[in-house]
Amino acid sequence: MAKATCLLFVLLLPLMWPLNSWALPADIQAAKDEGMRLYGLGISVETIPYLEPAAKAGDVEAMYYLAEVHRLRHMGLTTEAMEWYLKAAEQGDPYAMLRLFQGGACIVGDRCPEGSDDWQEKGWREAALEITLPKAEAGDPEAMLAMYYIYANLDASRLTSVYNFLGIPTRASKWLKRAAEAGLPEAQNTWGRRIMGGRGWYFTKSRRLEAAESWFSRAAEQGYVPAMEQMARVNRDQEEFEASWQWMEQASQHGNYDSRLGVGWCYLEPDRDERCQNELDKIKGWAILYSLDNEIEDSSSRSVMSWHHDELTESERQEAEALAESEWIGRQPPISKFPRRFGF
Known part of the structure; x- marks a missing residue:
């Protein structure tokens, strides 16, 4: 489908997240749950038939992850992946828009959001920014996290790499920290990982580990399982082996x-x-x-x-x-x- 089928209304959507306003039928919900379980174990063709019914029924989450399966299985933006990302993008999913941008949907497939002045270069990432920024500025932590990924794509430049090396906060990192400070466990875990990876000025290893641990612990206390795993690792690096073991057991239980x-x-x-x-x-x-x-x-x-x-x-x-x-x-x-x- 050419540009005529592009998504003018993406930029006009109400500023709300792509949450389904209806419940899926029980059998389709059960199939989706199984699909998401399989997705959590790794990318497999077996996941597709379980996610497809929910995606076809209008479930945006299923659309996005179904597209992810197609993309990751073939290591690129296939026709199938693009079609499902487009459907999720129609519902305002910023992550689907970013995948379309990364895959060159505008350049390769001529599938762009209408109204973009420089669509060959920006297109979908600008659409994601326009729909997400007002929500983030209004205080939505999920939108703040999405802004981190949007600006990480916008700021992927040599200058940004220098800023990261010098510890100068970028637009992306500022939004990530805001999402973490707002209490979003996924953002807290990601911010902790960024600290472990060298983000910020910490003059000793122990201080860096303590800073990362403070964020991992906030996320883990909310039941965020990847943060429990990170707590086991950071405690091990601190040579607090008993605490590390307890977190490893807790992550296992979850x-x-x-x-x-x-x-x-x-x-x-x-x-x-x-x-x-x-x-x-x-x-x-x-x-x-x-x-x-x-x-x-x-x-x-x-x-x-x-x-x-x-x-x-x-x-x-x-x-x-x-x-x-x-x-x-x-x-x-x-x-x-x-x-x-x-x-x-």
Whole structure:
């Protein structure tokens, strides 16, 4: 479809987030939930048929993640990805607009928001900015976070790299910090990661770790699972190994894949490194890893089990597998790798 089908009304939408104003039918909602579960484990063609019904029913979140699956599977803006990003963009989703900008939808596909003076160069990122900025200025933390990604795309220049090196706040980082200060856990976690990656002036490693920890802890206390994983890492860097272990266990309980794998491995091999602050429990360790392999066909847990196979008797393995069936397989919340909303 050419420019005639471009989205004039994108720039005229009410300043509200693309939330669905209706409930999906129960069967479609169940399919979407399964699709999002699969998406959390990694990009797979299996995800598509579960997300498609909700996307076709008008669910903007499903549209966006369905487009993400198509893009990531083929490492680029395919026709299928573009069509679903366009549909999400029609509903005012700024992240879909940024994906269209990054993929060159205007240049390659001639699919642009109308009313852009320099559409070949800016188009979709300017549309995202126009629809998001008023909401962010009105105090919406989700909009502030979106502004971080919008300006990160607008400011992707050599000068910005120099500013980052010198510690000078950019427009993007200012919006990210505002979103974090407004209490948005995703932003708090991202801001903590930026600090860990070198953002800001901290004259000692300990002060940098303390600053990052303060943001991770705020997000983790709100139940944001990726921040629990970050708390385990930053506490480990601070050599607070018992606290790190407790956070790793908590992240595991909340479905974090890496933490679940690490906890299971620690119970099988508690002396493997300082992450493991537990006693040997071969039955529990085998049960956790068996559940990962059984539930998501996980090659990593299978490898660890193979290394320790002969350390358990057949009776112990049977006991562990029964424990996995009763306590670990199908545990809620489901296992996830928690991919970022706007990652690679």
